Structure formats: C-alpha cells, structure tokens
Amino acid sequence: MSAVKGERAVPAPQAGHAATLNRRRLLNTRGWTFLLVLAAVAVGVPWLNATGALPDYAVSLVGKYLCFALLAIALDLLWGYCGILSLGHAAFFALGGYAMGMHLMREIGDRGVYANPDLPDFMVFLNWQELPWFWSGFDMFWFAALMALFVPGLLAFVFGWFAFRSRVTGVYLSIITQAMTYALMLAFFRNEMGFGGNNGLTDFKDVLGFDLASQETRTGLMVLSAIAVAIGFLICRAVVISKAGKVIVGIRDAESRMRFLGYRVEGYKLFVFVLSAMLAGLAGALYTPQVGIINPGEFSPANSIEVVIWVALGGRGTLVGAAIGAVIVAAAKTVLTGLFPEAWLFVLGGMFVFVTIFMPRGVLGVWDAMVDGMWQTRGMDPRERRLAS
Amino acid sequence: MNLLVLDGVTRSFDGFKAINGLTLTVDPGELRAIIGPNGAGKTTMMDIVTGKTRPDGGIVRFDGHDMSKTDEAGSARLGIGRKFQKPTVFETHTVEDNLLLSLRDNRSVFGTLFSKTDHAARIAELLALIRLEDRRLDLAADLSHGQKQWLEIGMLLAQDPKLLLVDEPAAGMTDEETARTAALLRDLAGDHAVIVVEHDMEFVRALDCKVTVLHQGSVLAEGPLDTVSANEQVIEVYLGR
Amino acid sequence: MLRVIRSVITCVGLLQMFMLVPAYGQTSGETSVRDEISQLAEADFDGIADVITSLAATGDPTVAPVLHALRAGDIYWRKSDQLVVRAEKIPKRMLRLLDPLTGAVIDEVKKRKVSKVKVNNTLRRTIDTALGNLTLRSPDRIVRLDAAAQLFKNRDPDTLPILDAALAAETDDDVAAAMREARAAILLQDAETSPSDARTAIEMMIERGDSDARNVLAGYAPKNAALSLAAEEGIATIDRSLRLWSYAQNVWQGLSLGSVLLLAAIGLAITFGVMGVINMAHGELVMIGAYTTFVVQEFIRTSAPYLFDMSLFIAAPLAFLTAGLVGICIERGVVRFLYGRPLETLLATWGVSLILQQAVRSIFGPNNREVGNPSFMSGAFELGGLTITWNRLWIILFALAVFVFLLFVMRRTMLGLQMRAVTQNRAMAANMGIRTGWVDAMTFGLGAGIAGLAGVALSQIDNVSPNLGQSYIVDSFMVVVFGGAGNLWGALAGAFTLGIANKFLEPFSGAVLAKVLVLIFIILFIQKRPRGLFALKGRAVEA
Incomplete structure (x- = not known):
C-alpha cells in the first residue's frame, strides 16, 4: 500500500517542546470550504431553478450526484483510511435503496394498476396472496429509514465479522466483496425473493405525503441529500481525526505492528466497515426516491468498481476528494452518454488506467503537490501552509 | 517463578518440524540471547510466544497465562512486546503519533474513538530517550533506517512490556548505534525481561548474558557465551561454518 | 360402446x-x-x-x-x-x-x-396406431425402432395383434427387443394378462429401467393384487437405478460446468496465481478468443466452406496468439507500472476490460454473434442412462488438454523455469541474467493466450457477445480463490468441485440460487482457509 499522506498533524513551530499533543481540528480550511460549497449548492440550485436558469431535471440530477458523493465518502473512509478495498459497496447502497423503495411501494397503496391496498403490483401479478413477513413494518417511514441503515450495517457486520476474523485481506477480500454483491444481484433478480425481480421497485407516488413528481419535493430531496453529505462528511472526519482514526490508518500501513501493540484489528475494521456500509445505505435511501426506481442492476459488480474510481480520481484518504471525484465522474457520464454513448466506456476505462498509473493520489493529491510546490518556490516550508489550514 | 515457560513445544508446517520439543525458561528481568542457524526455529518460537502461531503440542505459559490460545493483541496486552527485524513503524503517522498509539491505554474501538488523554509528558520523555525530540512532528516515513529502529524501540518501551522480544536489533545499524543498542538492552533488563535473537556474535558478546543455541527446533546448548561457543556440537552446526 | x-x-x-x-x-x-x-x-x-x-x-x-x-x-x-x-x-x-x-x-x-x-x-x-403399424414393418429399421417406441408410449391394447405379427416377422435383434418391450408394456396395461406373462413383462420393465418403464409398472401395480408386490419391487429397483443415473448425470453436468470454469480460470491461475497480478480484463481476453473464432468461421463461410469442420483447429492457435498479444500489450502498457500494488492493478485492468468490451461492441455490434458447431461437436449419444452431448465431451477433453499443456510449460520448459525463478526471487533471477521484464510479459501473455483458448471453447456453448467475459470473471476468480492461488492443481480441483457442487444443488434450489449458495459457501470457506484448498502453508506465505 503506497503511503497516502493527505491530511496530517499540523506542526506547531516550536512543536518539539510542546506540552500538549497536536490535535487536528474537526474542520480545517478544506472542510469549511466543502461545507460552504454544499450549502451553496443546496441554496443556489433551487434558486437558479426558480429563476429558470436551470431546468427542472437538473435539480434531481444534482440530488443524484450528492447521493453518489456520500457513497464515495463512505468508501473513502474504508479504503482511503483503512486500506480495505470493497468491491461490493454498491450492495450496501442498493440495500438502502431497496429499504426506501419498499416503503415507497407501500405508500402507493391502492393507487397501483391492480388497486390492491396491501400488495404491490408485482406481487398481485405473481399471484401472491399476502405480504411476505419481511415487508411488514415498511409501511411506516421511520421503520424503513431505520432499515435503510440497519440492513446494510447488519450485512457488513456479518460479512466483516467472518472475513476479518479469519484475516482475509487485500485482494482476496476485494474479490469476495465482489462475489457478495454478485450473489445479491443474482438473488434480487429472482421473482421469488419478493423484491420485484428484474423490474425492481418503481412507479412510486409520494413520500410522507409529498408528491414525488412535484418539483418542490424533488428540490427538498436534493437539499436533504446535501445535508446528508455534510453529516456523513462530519462523521467520517470525526472518526478520522480521533485516536481511533490513527489506529485505523496504522492498520492500513502496518497491520501486524498494530496487533503486536495490542489492538484488536478486527474490531476496528469491523467498525469502519459497518459505519461505511450504513452511510452507503443512507445514500441509497436518498437515491431511490430521486431517480424513481431501484432494481437489481444497482447490485452489479461494475457499479461497485465505478465507486472506487470516483474515490481514486478525487484522491483517496481525503474524504472531500472522494466527493469531488464522484461528482466529476457522474457528471462526465451524464454528458458523455448523452453526446457520444459509444465513447463513455472508453473514457471510463481510460480513466481507471490513467488515474492508477499517473495520478495515484488523485485530483486533490495533484492539487496539494502543486500548492506545496508554489510555497516552496517562494522559499517557504509547505508544512506551514497546512498549519494555516 | 519463571516469567516465560516453554515445555516440549512442537509445531510443524507441512510435515517439517519447525519447532521440535523446545523447552526454555526465562526469568523476570532476565536478558537472554538466542542464536542459531537459519531454519533453527527462532522466528517460529517468537511467533508461538506472541500468539501469532499456535503450537501443535507442549506448554507455553507467560506470567501464569496459557499462551497457546491467545492472539497477538492478547499477548501484547499481557505484556509482551515484539520488535521485528525490519523496522515496522507507522510511516504515515508522525513520530509522536507512533508513540501515542503505543502507550498503555484503552485499546478498544470506542475507547480510542473518544480518547481525550494525550500523554504529552510521557511522550516527551520517550522522545528524549530515543533522541528524536527534533523529529517529533515529522512523518515516520521520513526517518533514516537507524532512526526508525530507535522509534520502534521507543514504541516498545511505551508499551512497558514485561517481556521484550527483539529480532536482530543490530541489523542495519552503524557500529556506534549498535553499541548504544546493546547498552540500552542491558539497561532494560532488570525492569523487563528481554529475549534477543541475533546473528552478530560481537553484539551477543556485548550483551554479556546467558545464551541459548537453537538447532532444528530444539535447544542444542545453553549457558554463557564462552561455554556455549566451546561446545563441540555448536561449533559443528553453527559456529564452525 | x-x-x-x-x-x-x-x-x-x-x-x-x-x-x-x-x-x-x-x-x-x-x-x-x-x-x-x-x-x-x-x-x-x-x-x-x-x-x-x-x-x-x-x-x-x-x-x-x-x-x-x-x-x-x-x-x-x-x-x-x-x-x-x-x-x-x-x-x-x-x-x-x-x-x-x-x-x-x-x-x-x-x-x-x-x-x-x-x-x-x-x-x-x-x-x-395406423402410423405405428405402417411403420412397424417399414423396410427401414430406424423407422421400425421408432414405431416400436411409439407403441410403447401409447400402450394401446388394440395394437397387440399387429405387434405380434410384426414381431414374428422381425429379423433384426434390436428392433425385436424393442418390440418385445412394447409388447410387455401393452400386456401390463391389461389386468387380465396371465400371471406368468405379466411376471415376464415386469422383469422386462425392470430390465429396461427407465422412467417410462416405471410408469408402466406404476400403472399395473394397482390392477393386479397378486403381482402388485412384484411390480412395486420393480418400481423400487428402477427408482434406485434412476437415482444413480441422475447422480451420474449431475456429475457429468458438473464435470462439464467444471471444465468451462477450469478453462476460464486456468489462465488466471497463471496471472493471479503465479505473478500475483489481478487481471480483471481476463474475461475480455476470453471474449477476444471467442470473437476470433467467429471471425475465422465467417472467413471460412465466405471463402472456403469445405473447411468448416476444421474451423476450430484454425481458430485455436489464432485465438491463442491474438489474446496472448493483447495480454502482452496490457502487461507492457499497464500492469508493469503497478507491480507490488495489487489493488491498483485490479483497478487499472478493470479499466482495460471496459475499453476492450466497448471496442468489441463498436466493431462487432452489441448483439450475439452466431458461432457454429462443427459436425463432430454436434449431437449427442446415450451411455446407459446418460445423455452425453459431443460438444460438452470435447470441451472437457479440451480443458484437460490445456491443463496438461500448461503443466508441461511450467515444469518442463525454459520459460516455465524462468517464470518460477522470477516468482520466487525477482532480484536473484535478474542477477542470474534472466530478463525479468521479458519473463513477466511472456507469463502474462501465456495466461492471456490460455484465456483466448477458453474463448474458442466457450464460443461453442455460450452466446458470443461483448458481455461474454463479464459473465465468467466472478466465477473464475472464485475458482482460483477456492483452489488456492499459485497452484494449477488447485485450479483443477477448484473448478471441478465448484462445477459439481453447483449441479448437485440445482435440482433442489434452482440454477440461480445454486450459484448464490456456492458463492456463499466460498465466502465461508475462505474464512476457514483464507489461502484456498491447495495453499502454500507456513511462514513463507507471510513474507
């Protein structure tokens, strides 16, 4: 694992004689900038939309990008800081999305094609007589919202408990996480599973009484997503700057040393894995109502790997970079698949190759190196720049 | 009361007996050098003592605890510190963070998550001991090889272990550093038991302690260095070459 | 009436x-x-x-x-x-x-x-019945055999006299046997058949031992109290043998699936196992092999149709070379910059896989391409209660041949020796004058070429489309992980174990769930043996 410097302690000039240790602040300049940008998006996009400068669909599109940004931050916590490359994070995202989708299905009530007050259309179509047990409770929003966090968290806990306990690491772990999401995809494709099979869950009407088709609701969801990104970022940031965060980075860099220092590495990995999965689930839960559908395709291994390129492109181990990467790639996808559908996979593939070989530290890494270089040419210690942050 | 007891310990890998009926005791505060040719089972022995490898048979007791069922973290918590041959520090952490992570403290996930204590005084003390005061805020990756060795020793001291396992500490050090290391290890003995695995005879001589010679997974000879190096068998398998 | x-x-x-x-x-x-x-x-x-x-x-x-x-x-x-x-x-x-x-x-x-x-x-x-009779005495023995089989199915007592007459005139032993079975089946339709005739007929049904015979006995058992015990025992005997045959069929299908997995995974066993490189574009190299077969067949169709049966023999070396060359390009162009960084290698080769997929989609279109079976790979034959299709049989043999070829390359050739030397100690190998870069490229090329060969075989049983590779990548990694990286025998054991396990689960759980169960099993298995079935053990692994 190559050393990712990223954030580090801010050296006080007379640090050698400091009576107390240097702690990193929850929000440095970069963190504040990020939160301000989020706030600007949450306020600015609806305003531009109201003035007619932005079309209606753009608001939902931004909302979707924000969900991706949260997913990327979640993966960055796991990969960038703990060194665990999950190729199955789309699974947690999709599970969160399904949990919310199930609630939205129940909200449809008797307004479906078959007008059955209890059963979603696809169950009527499949001649199901009653709601399966695992659908019960999803008529309540709070329950669905809880499940959107709990189910991905539980899956991560069970999977991680087995994997970390037996010390499956590195590439092996990546491959079995990929197998996990692949298995889930195959399972969710089956009609018998009771999640709508191929077609997934769709045709949603409203959420908490708000019409999903109305622009106000969509704007509201976008703003909620921005808030969720901010909260997700702050949680991850709090973990990263704590002593536990130092342990986690230590595990990434020298796992066996951590063990011989008396830390139970499995516990830390499990904590990060579960937290990351729950944030991914939250992102998925916000995603479903904004795109209006959730289907088994969301579990596909290719989706998970795409998340990884977001993080790699933005700069792993930076949290903010992950969010930037997600937005850049997702926006490029929107533009390119519209203009040159043939070219998109070439661009995405090329991006994987280029970033891993030429930009291992991502956009933010390049940015940091550039700024450091500028400070150095002015004869100043770049560490002092970080001191100011 | 012995601190560490190995009695008839065996361990094989794919039929090869890396450890074969190894019996060894170390007293509290004792300094002990272990030598032996490659493949004599030195590293496997340390793996077994620290819970990294489970023995197939025999008794391993440390400070009254059965070590055959514990893991690395468990052994560390019971008071065993281990220094690797290749210096292993947290390269992307600062020197002070390396020490902070090593100090005795709550090691649970939630304990560290909400940890507030910063042990500043103790860290300053350790930094002085390993002579890295001025590198306090540098990343460990930026240290020289010898400085990393010292940092790792500092981290072990921060653990304040009852038993220190040290694997070839002199490797890659300058003569001056080697001498300082030998002196340090002699100093440590008394407060901590120290087991040093070493190839360098000059270094072992400088340690001036009881020597155990391992061969094919069991003890070939034990005693002061002069006695051991006069032993016919030892000369044959090891020193003679 | x-x-x-x-x-x-x-x-x-x-x-x-x-x-x-x-x-x-x-x-x-x-x-x-x-x-x-x-x-x-x-x-x-x-x-x-x-x-x-x-x-x-x-x-x-x-x-x-x-x-x-x-x-x-x-x-x-x-x-x-x-x-x-x-x-x-x-x-x-x-x-x-x-x-x-x-x-x-x-x-x-x-x-x-x-x-x-x-x-x-x-x-x-x-x-x-009329058709049965028309054909029962046709000059063509195949027609007569079919007619006898038809009578067995219909079991119309009215046809008994005709059948008797035809049987009397029949000279061919096989046809006569088939007619006697049909006759026995018809006799068992009738509760009035004499006990001795019925007993012989039951014996014949047991002898025949297939599910049709079982149905005949099941129909007879309630009709005749005296002989129902014999019929029930006959049913039990047939059930037992049918169960054995269905196990055998499962094993056969498992071997067949296993051979496909082996073909897909064995190239990975080289790149992942020997070199430690995660090549996510491996599936696309398989796809390239399949498309090479398609191109070769198209060429033969337009310019030399008489060569069609030889098409696979022409395609195999070409596919090996094409995929091998692409592999060498990947190694020289991407992978070599990333040695020692397995996770980055994984990502970069995934990017390569996307590019290859889209390239093939742009050139050949997104739809399935038709690749034909040469005559020696078409059809099936019966072996006892087993139905064995020729293409599956040839693919099993082909997979084993590729495996043996690879073993030979690794153990008996200079390249294999250098490969193992470079894997074990790169610096030492370089000091001894081995061009490690060249060995890396060749090793990767060999793995890629094997993937191309797999593509030739898969083109015979699967759709040739740009998605071909994607559908095998997870499975083949599972095989390598399960079998233990770095060991060809592990890949062999892993592939066949997973193939057979899959086929035995299918009857109980359905195809998709069987796959899910196998994946879960592997995930659990890795807990117990993180390095696979045939892993290297001991300290060496930790280094």
Missing part, C-alpha cells in the same frame, strides 16, 4: 391389411390411395376412421405424411369440387392448398372456401 366397436373395426381392418399385403415396399398404386383420400370429403368420424384404416392397409409409405397432416388438422376439402387437400396458413386469412401426397401447390383461397376434415381424440389414437 361406440368406441369399442370402432376399435374392433379398426383392428379388423388392420388385420386385413396384413393379410392383403404380404410384402412391404410394394405399392398398391397411387390411384387407389387417391381414391381413399378423396373419401375424406364430407365424411363423418366413422367414415374418416374407415379411410384411415384403408390408407394404412395400403402399406404405402407415402400415406404417412397424409396421416400426420390429418392428425394435425391440416387436411381440408374444397367446397366447390370436394377436392381433398393439405392447407398451409398464409397471411390475410388465406390458405395455400397443396396436394396431400406430392405437396404441389394447387391454389390459394379464402378460409371459407374450404372445410376442415375434423378429427377427435379417438381418431387421433386410430391414426397413431
């Missing part, structure tokens, strides 16, 4: 037929057949039955298609002149009228201009 009478009539008619027509192959003249056929116009069910009987009595093989058409409801008569015809549906509610015997086109008319010669189930049975 009416039915009984009619079957008696049919039976008598058929008997007459055999008496009247002493030798087969001798036609009674087309005119008489045409006369009989013309009787179908405006005939009632009894009349139709008479015609069927008479037609059968001619013993003329040309009437068989007419009877088939009649059974299928394709025989009509024209209202204007009562001409009996065969009709095909054509658009706009029109019918094309054909001569029932020669198939020559007569006319195209509106539906209402003709009337259908309707048949009911009784008549259909009569037709079946």
Whole structure:
C-alpha cells in the first residue's frame, strides 16, 4: 500500500517542546470550504431553478450526484483510511435503496394498476396472496429509514465479522466483496425473493405525503441529500481525526505492528466497515426516491468498481476528494452518454488506467503537490501552509 | 517463578518440524540471547510466544497465562512486546503519533474513538530517550533506517512490556548505534525481561548474558557465551561454518 | 360402446391389411390411395376412421405424411369440387392448398372456401396406431425402432395383434427387443394378462429401467393384487437405478460446468496465481478468443466452406496468439507500472476490460454473434442412462488438454523455469541474467493466450457477445480463490468441485440460487482457509 499522506498533524513551530499533543481540528480550511460549497449548492440550485436558469431535471440530477458523493465518502473512509478495498459497496447502497423503495411501494397503496391496498403490483401479478413477513413494518417511514441503515450495517457486520476474523485481506477480500454483491444481484433478480425481480421497485407516488413528481419535493430531496453529505462528511472526519482514526490508518500501513501493540484489528475494521456500509445505505435511501426506481442492476459488480474510481480520481484518504471525484465522474457520464454513448466506456476505462498509473493520489493529491510546490518556490516550508489550514 | 515457560513445544508446517520439543525458561528481568542457524526455529518460537502461531503440542505459559490460545493483541496486552527485524513503524503517522498509539491505554474501538488523554509528558520523555525530540512532528516515513529502529524501540518501551522480544536489533545499524543498542538492552533488563535473537556474535558478546543455541527446533546448548561457543556440537552446526 | 366397436373395426381392418399385403415396399398404386383420400370429403368420424384404416392397409409409405397432416388438422376439402387437400396458413386469412401426397401447390383461397376434415381424440389414437403399424414393418429399421417406441408410449391394447405379427416377422435383434418391450408394456396395461406373462413383462420393465418403464409398472401395480408386490419391487429397483443415473448425470453436468470454469480460470491461475497480478480484463481476453473464432468461421463461410469442420483447429492457435498479444500489450502498457500494488492493478485492468468490451461492441455490434458447431461437436449419444452431448465431451477433453499443456510449460520448459525463478526471487533471477521484464510479459501473455483458448471453447456453448467475459470473471476468480492461488492443481480441483457442487444443488434450489449458495459457501470457506484448498502453508506465505 503506497503511503497516502493527505491530511496530517499540523506542526506547531516550536512543536518539539510542546506540552500538549497536536490535535487536528474537526474542520480545517478544506472542510469549511466543502461545507460552504454544499450549502451553496443546496441554496443556489433551487434558486437558479426558480429563476429558470436551470431546468427542472437538473435539480434531481444534482440530488443524484450528492447521493453518489456520500457513497464515495463512505468508501473513502474504508479504503482511503483503512486500506480495505470493497468491491461490493454498491450492495450496501442498493440495500438502502431497496429499504426506501419498499416503503415507497407501500405508500402507493391502492393507487397501483391492480388497486390492491396491501400488495404491490408485482406481487398481485405473481399471484401472491399476502405480504411476505419481511415487508411488514415498511409501511411506516421511520421503520424503513431505520432499515435503510440497519440492513446494510447488519450485512457488513456479518460479512466483516467472518472475513476479518479469519484475516482475509487485500485482494482476496476485494474479490469476495465482489462475489457478495454478485450473489445479491443474482438473488434480487429472482421473482421469488419478493423484491420485484428484474423490474425492481418503481412507479412510486409520494413520500410522507409529498408528491414525488412535484418539483418542490424533488428540490427538498436534493437539499436533504446535501445535508446528508455534510453529516456523513462530519462523521467520517470525526472518526478520522480521533485516536481511533490513527489506529485505523496504522492498520492500513502496518497491520501486524498494530496487533503486536495490542489492538484488536478486527474490531476496528469491523467498525469502519459497518459505519461505511450504513452511510452507503443512507445514500441509497436518498437515491431511490430521486431517480424513481431501484432494481437489481444497482447490485452489479461494475457499479461497485465505478465507486472506487470516483474515490481514486478525487484522491483517496481525503474524504472531500472522494466527493469531488464522484461528482466529476457522474457528471462526465451524464454528458458523455448523452453526446457520444459509444465513447463513455472508453473514457471510463481510460480513466481507471490513467488515474492508477499517473495520478495515484488523485485530483486533490495533484492539487496539494502543486500548492506545496508554489510555497516552496517562494522559499517557504509547505508544512506551514497546512498549519494555516 | 519463571516469567516465560516453554515445555516440549512442537509445531510443524507441512510435515517439517519447525519447532521440535523446545523447552526454555526465562526469568523476570532476565536478558537472554538466542542464536542459531537459519531454519533453527527462532522466528517460529517468537511467533508461538506472541500468539501469532499456535503450537501443535507442549506448554507455553507467560506470567501464569496459557499462551497457546491467545492472539497477538492478547499477548501484547499481557505484556509482551515484539520488535521485528525490519523496522515496522507507522510511516504515515508522525513520530509522536507512533508513540501515542503505543502507550498503555484503552485499546478498544470506542475507547480510542473518544480518547481525550494525550500523554504529552510521557511522550516527551520517550522522545528524549530515543533522541528524536527534533523529529517529533515529522512523518515516520521520513526517518533514516537507524532512526526508525530507535522509534520502534521507543514504541516498545511505551508499551512497558514485561517481556521484550527483539529480532536482530543490530541489523542495519552503524557500529556506534549498535553499541548504544546493546547498552540500552542491558539497561532494560532488570525492569523487563528481554529475549534477543541475533546473528552478530560481537553484539551477543556485548550483551554479556546467558545464551541459548537453537538447532532444528530444539535447544542444542545453553549457558554463557564462552561455554556455549566451546561446545563441540555448536561449533559443528553453527559456529564452525 | 361406440368406441369399442370402432376399435374392433379398426383392428379388423388392420388385420386385413396384413393379410392383403404380404410384402412391404410394394405399392398398391397411387390411384387407389387417391381414391381413399378423396373419401375424406364430407365424411363423418366413422367414415374418416374407415379411410384411415384403408390408407394404412395400403402399406404405402407415402400415406404417412397424409396421416400426420390429418392428425394435425391440416387436411381440408374444397367446397366447390370436394377436392381433398393439405392447407398451409398464409397471411390475410388465406390458405395455400397443396396436394396431400406430392405437396404441389394447387391454389390459394379464402378460409371459407374450404372445410376442415375434423378429427377427435379417438381418431387421433386410430391414426397413431395406423402410423405405428405402417411403420412397424417399414423396410427401414430406424423407422421400425421408432414405431416400436411409439407403441410403447401409447400402450394401446388394440395394437397387440399387429405387434405380434410384426414381431414374428422381425429379423433384426434390436428392433425385436424393442418390440418385445412394447409388447410387455401393452400386456401390463391389461389386468387380465396371465400371471406368468405379466411376471415376464415386469422383469422386462425392470430390465429396461427407465422412467417410462416405471410408469408402466406404476400403472399395473394397482390392477393386479397378486403381482402388485412384484411390480412395486420393480418400481423400487428402477427408482434406485434412476437415482444413480441422475447422480451420474449431475456429475457429468458438473464435470462439464467444471471444465468451462477450469478453462476460464486456468489462465488466471497463471496471472493471479503465479505473478500475483489481478487481471480483471481476463474475461475480455476470453471474449477476444471467442470473437476470433467467429471471425475465422465467417472467413471460412465466405471463402472456403469445405473447411468448416476444421474451423476450430484454425481458430485455436489464432485465438491463442491474438489474446496472448493483447495480454502482452496490457502487461507492457499497464500492469508493469503497478507491480507490488495489487489493488491498483485490479483497478487499472478493470479499466482495460471496459475499453476492450466497448471496442468489441463498436466493431462487432452489441448483439450475439452466431458461432457454429462443427459436425463432430454436434449431437449427442446415450451411455446407459446418460445423455452425453459431443460438444460438452470435447470441451472437457479440451480443458484437460490445456491443463496438461500448461503443466508441461511450467515444469518442463525454459520459460516455465524462468517464470518460477522470477516468482520466487525477482532480484536473484535478474542477477542470474534472466530478463525479468521479458519473463513477466511472456507469463502474462501465456495466461492471456490460455484465456483466448477458453474463448474458442466457450464460443461453442455460450452466446458470443461483448458481455461474454463479464459473465465468467466472478466465477473464475472464485475458482482460483477456492483452489488456492499459485497452484494449477488447485485450479483443477477448484473448478471441478465448484462445477459439481453447483449441479448437485440445482435440482433442489434452482440454477440461480445454486450459484448464490456456492458463492456463499466460498465466502465461508475462505474464512476457514483464507489461502484456498491447495495453499502454500507456513511462514513463507507471510513474507
């Protein structure tokens, strides 16, 4: 694992004689900038939309990008800081999305094609007589919202408990996480599973009484997503700057040393894995109502790997970079698949190759190196720049 | 009361007996050098003592605890510190963070998550001991090889272990550093038991302690260095070459 | 009552037929057949039955298609002149009228201009019997075998006399055996059959031992209290053997799936296992092999069709070279910058896989491409209760051959020696004058070439599309992880274990769930043995 410097302690000039240790602040300049940008998006996009400068669909599109940004931050916590490359994070995202989708299905009530007050259309179509047990409770929003966090968290806990306990690491772990999401995809494709099979869950009407088709609701969801990104970022940031965060980075860099220092590495990995999965689930839960559908395709291994390129492109181990990467790639996808559908996979593939070989530290890494270089040419210690942050 | 007891310990890998009926005791505060040719089972022995490898048979007791069922973290918590041959520090952490992570403290996930204590005084003390005061805020990756060795020793001291396992500490050090290391290890003995695995005879001589010679997974000879190096068998398998 | 009478009539008619027509192959003249056929116009069910009987009595093989058409409801008569015809549906509610015997086109008319010669189930049975008889004494033994099999299926007691007669005249042993089985099956339809005959018949059913025989016994058991025990025991015996055969079939299918997995995974065992490189583009190299086969076949189709049966032999070396070259390009262009960074390698090669997929999609289009089976790979044969298709058999043999080839390369060639040297100690190998870069490229190329060979085989059983590679990548990694990286034997054991496990689970859980269960099993298995079945053990692994 190559050393990712990223954030580090801010050296006080007379640090050698400091009576107390240097702690990193929850929000440095970069963190504040990020939160301000989020706030600007949450306020600015609806305003531009109201003035007619932005079309209606753009608001939902931004909302979707924000969900991706949260997913990327979640993966960055796991990969960038703990060194665990999950190729199955789309699974947690999709599970969160399904949990919310199930609630939205129940909200449809008797307004479906078959007008059955209890059963979603696809169950009527499949001649199901009653709601399966695992659908019960999803008529309540709070329950669905809880499940959107709990189910991905539980899956991560069970999977991680087995994997970390037996010390499956590195590439092996990546491959079995990929197998996990692949298995889930195959399972969710089956009609018998009771999640709508191929077609997934769709045709949603409203959420908490708000019409999903109305622009106000969509704007509201976008703003909620921005808030969720901010909260997700702050949680991850709090973990990263704590002593536990130092342990986690230590595990990434020298796992066996951590063990011989008396830390139970499995516990830390499990904590990060579960937290990351729950944030991914939250992102998925916000995603479903904004795109209006959730289907088994969301579990596909290719989706998970795409998340990884977001993080790699933005700069792993930076949290903010992950969010930037997600937005850049997702926006490029929107533009390119519209203009040159043939070219998109070439661009995405090329991006994987280029970033891993030429930009291992991502956009933010390049940015940091550039700024450091500028400070150095002015004869100043770049560490002092970080001191100011 | 012995601190560490190995009695008839065996361990094989794919039929090869890396450890074969190894019996060894170390007293509290004792300094002990272990030598032996490659493949004599030195590293496997340390793996077994620290819970990294489970023995197939025999008794391993440390400070009254059965070590055959514990893991690395468990052994560390019971008071065993281990220094690797290749210096292993947290390269992307600062020197002070390396020490902070090593100090005795709550090691649970939630304990560290909400940890507030910063042990500043103790860290300053350790930094002085390993002579890295001025590198306090540098990343460990930026240290020289010898400085990393010292940092790792500092981290072990921060653990304040009852038993220190040290694997070839002199490797890659300058003569001056080697001498300082030998002196340090002699100093440590008394407060901590120290087991040093070493190839360098000059270094072992400088340690001036009881020597155990391992061969094919069991003890070939034990005693002061002069006695051991006069032993016919030892000369044959090891020193003679 | 009416039915009984009619079957008696049919039976008598058929008997007459055999008496009247002493030798087969001798036609009674087309005119008489045409006369009989013309009787179908405006005939009632009894009349139709008479015609069927008479037609059968001619013993003329040309009437068989007419009877088939009649059974299928394709025989009509024209209202204007009562001409009996065969009709095909054509658009706009029109019918094309054909001569029932020669198939020559007569006319195209509106539906209402003709009337259908309707048949009911009784008549259909009569037709079946008649057809059975027509064919029971055909000069062609294959036709006779089929007829006997048909009688076995229908088990119509009315056909017994005809069958007896045919059996008496039969000279071919196989056909005679088939007829005796049919006879036994018919006898067991009747509760009145004498106990000794029934006992022999039961013995014959047990001897036959397939599910049809089991059905016959199951039908007989409740009819005759005295012999029901023997029949039940027979059923149990057959069940036991059927179960064994179905296990065998599962094993066979598992071997077949395993050979596919082995082909897909064995190249990975080289790149992942030996070099430690995660090549996510491996599936796309398989796809390239499959498309090479497609291109070769297209070329042969247009310029040298007589070579078609040789197409795979031409495609295999080409696929090996093409995929191998692409592999070498990947290694030199991407992978070599990332040695020692496995996770980055994984991501970069995934990017390569996306590019290759899209390239193939742009060149060949997104749809499935047709790759044909050469004649030696088409069809199937029976082995006891097993049905073995030739293409599956050849693929198993091919997979094993590739495996042996690879073992040979690794163990007995200079390249293999250098590969192992570089894997074990790169620096040392370089000092001894081995060009490690060249060895890396060749090793990767070898793994890629093997993937290309896998593509040739997979083109025979799977859709050749740009997504071909994606569908194998997870499975083949599972094989390598399960078998243990760095060990060819591990890949072999892993592939066949997973293949067979999958096929044994399928009957209980369905194909998709079986796959899910196997994946879960592997995930759990890795907990126990993180380094796979055939992992290296001991300290060396930790280094």
